Amino acid sequence: MKKLCKRAALALTISSLMTGVHAQETATRSAAPPQPAAPETVAQAEAVAVDEVAVDEAVADAAEPAPVDPGMKLMAMIAEWKQGAGAGLAERADSGDIFMAEGIGYVKVTPEAADWADHRLMAYKEALMNAQAQFIEFEGINTRAETVSKLFEDRSQMPHFSPAELQSSNKLEEVLNKAVALAGGKLDEQLGELGIDPTEFDSAPPEKRARLFENSISEQISTRARASLTGLMPVKTFEANDAQGRHAIAVIVVASDKMRQFVYDMKQSKGELAPNPNKAGGPSLRERIGANPNALIHEFGIRRMFDENGFPVLVSFGQAATGYNGSDANRQMNARQSAFLYAKADAYANFAYLLNSVGNAESTTSRKSVDLTDGVARVEKGGVLESQERRIEMVKAINNEISARGSLSDLPGTRQLLRWTAKHPQYGNEINGVVYVWHPVAERNARDMRDFQPKQRPRPAQTEERKAHTGSAGSSQSLDLMSADDF
Numbered sequence: 445m446k447k448l449c450k451r452a453a454l455a456l457t458i459s460s461l462m463t464g465v466h467a468q469e470t471a472t473r474s475a476a477p478p479q480p481a482a483p484e485t486v487a488q489a490e491a492v493a494v495d496e497v498a499v500d501e502a503v504a505d506a507a508e509p510a511p512v513d514p515g516m517k518l519m520a521m522i523a524e525w526k527q528g529a530g531a532g533l534a535e536r537a538d539s540g541d542i543f544m545a546e547g548i549g550y551v552k553v554t555p556e557a558a559d560w561a562d563h564r565l566m567a568y569k570e571a572l573m574n575a576q577a578q579f580i581e582f583e584g585i586n587t588r589a590e591t592v593s594k595l596f597e598d599r600s601q602m603p604h605f606s607p608a609e610l611q612s613s614n615k616l617e618e619v620l621n622k623a624v625a626l627a628g629g630k631l632d633e634q635l636g637e638l639g640i641d642p643t644e645f646d647s648a649p650p651e652k653r654a655r656l657f658e659n660s661i662s663e664q665i666s667t668r669a670r671a672s673l674t675g676l677m678p679v680k681t682f683e684a685n686d687a688q689g690r691h692a693i694a695v696i697v698v699a700s701d702k703m704r705q706f707v708y709d710m711k712q713s714k715g716e717l718a719p720n721p722n723k724a725g726g727p728s729l730r731e732r733i734g735a736n737p738n739a740l741i742h743e744f745g746i747r748r749m750f751d752e753n754g755f756p757v758l759v760s761f762g763q764a765a766t767g768y769n770g771s772d773a774n775r776q777m778n779a780r781q782s783a784f785l786y787a788k789a790d791a792y793a794n795f796a797y798l799l800n801s802v803g804n805a806e807s808t809t810s811r812k813s814v815d816l817t818d819g820v821a822r823v824e825k826g827g828v829l830e831s832q833e834r835r836i837e838m839v840k841a842i843n844n845e846i847s848a849r850g851s852l853s854d855l856p857g858t859r860q861l862l863r864w865t866a867k868h869p870q871y872g873n874e875i876n877g878v879v880y881v882w883h884p885v886a887e888r889n890a891r892d893m894r895d896f897q898p899k900q901r902p903r904p905a906q907t908e909e910r911k912a913h914t915g916s917a918g919s920s921q922s923l924d925l926m927s928a929d930d931f
Contacts, residue, residue: 547574561765762791857887
């Protein structure tokens with residue numbers, strides 16, 4: 445709305461300026477010989493100059509870029525993708541043929557942090573889990589809701605101090621005063637020398653409170669869901685940031701019966717999967733994925749793809765921050781080696797989540813609108829002060845937990861396709877990554893190697909006749925290679 449008002453003001457200013465200039469030019473052309481400028485003309489010229497300044501200011505104000513909200517930018521990117529490259533998936537999701545959802549996660553630190561790239565990876569994990577939670581709830585939820593309305597009033601509950609309590613309070617105060625008199629006086633002097641008012645440290649007077657009136661309405665909602673995440677696959681990620689370096693990542697996940705059937709067939713096939721001739725051709729996986737290492741910075745999760753021969757394969761992406769920006773070469777190499785190990789673990793985890801995982805989503809929310817009046821009695825010097833305190837407030841609480849657990853007991857045929865190191869294009873943070881691939885042919889080869897049993901070669905036939913055993917006695921001995929002086 446603010447930008448619209450600026451544009452309207454700019455248009456009106458330019459319009460008035462152009463009208464004045466046009467009128468002045470018309471008057472000049474229709475006039476006879478030039479005459480000395482009248483005072484009114486001078487005033488008009490000054491007004492035009494002022495208008496030009498106003499126009500310049502309005503143009504600069506309208507050209508000022510609006511602040512970027514990474515979350516809103518991601519939503520716009522997702523909407524654009526659903527109308528473009530992802531239109532087919534969006535249409536099938538709208539018709540109920542497949543399930544599709546998106547989740548968003550925020551990077552908790554700015555790029556100046558040495559471990560920013562790891563925080564960025566965890567933001568992707570958060571986005572993935574937010575999307576997974578939608579699928580978990582899609583398959584079935586258990587919900588419990590409770591609403592309570594309460595009206596209470598009892599003005600007789602105003603608290604009071606008994607004479608005994610007041611006497612006890614006075615005695616306690618007297619004892620404490622005597623006990624700390626010497627130390628307290630010395631401390632007050634020192635605080636005063638530092639410019640600190642000692643009275644600020646006086647203990648609060650004792651008080652009693654009681655509820656006199658309450659008018660409230662509260663609601664608590666609990667939701668639980670559990671589902672298999674097997675076959676739920678991330679298909680697209682997006683990333684946006686503002687000028688201050690605050691980043692957000694979004695991920696889109698898709699689940700379908702066809703993908704779940706593929707996962708089941710893959711686990712049961714032991715590598716005996718036939719290629720799809722319609723998917724054959726084109727460059728190899730290494731050429732397609734490894735052509736631009738910098739592009740791999742934006743790849744997370746796992747994908748089902750096809751190689752140049754049409755075989756279905758699983759491609760898993762893992763990455764981790766180096767986390768060291770110093771000049772010590774040994775420390776940098778050690779940090780990089782550790783990053784590759786983290787990246788490999790990340791890639792392996794993707795296989796477990798896709799092939800055998802279960803997710804849980806639990807959420808409890810509560811809201812309470814309250815109008816309260818409390819009676820308060822305070823012990824002040826010289827007596828007891830009674831008062832009433834009223835407050836109107838909204839109390840809200842939320843506890844949302846999402847968990848996903850994946851496990852694999854045996855998956856032959858996974859291998860590292862490539863590893864890469866690249867600098868983030870905007871900030872220069874070093875990121876290390878790996879790409880692991882499962883291939884059906886590789887699984888068959890791995891199983892063959894694992895089950896390999898050496899073959900016993902047949903002995904050659906004896907060509908010479910053996911002499912018959914005569915059973916005579918005999919003896920033999922080794923050569924004398926050592927002497928007594930050797931010991």
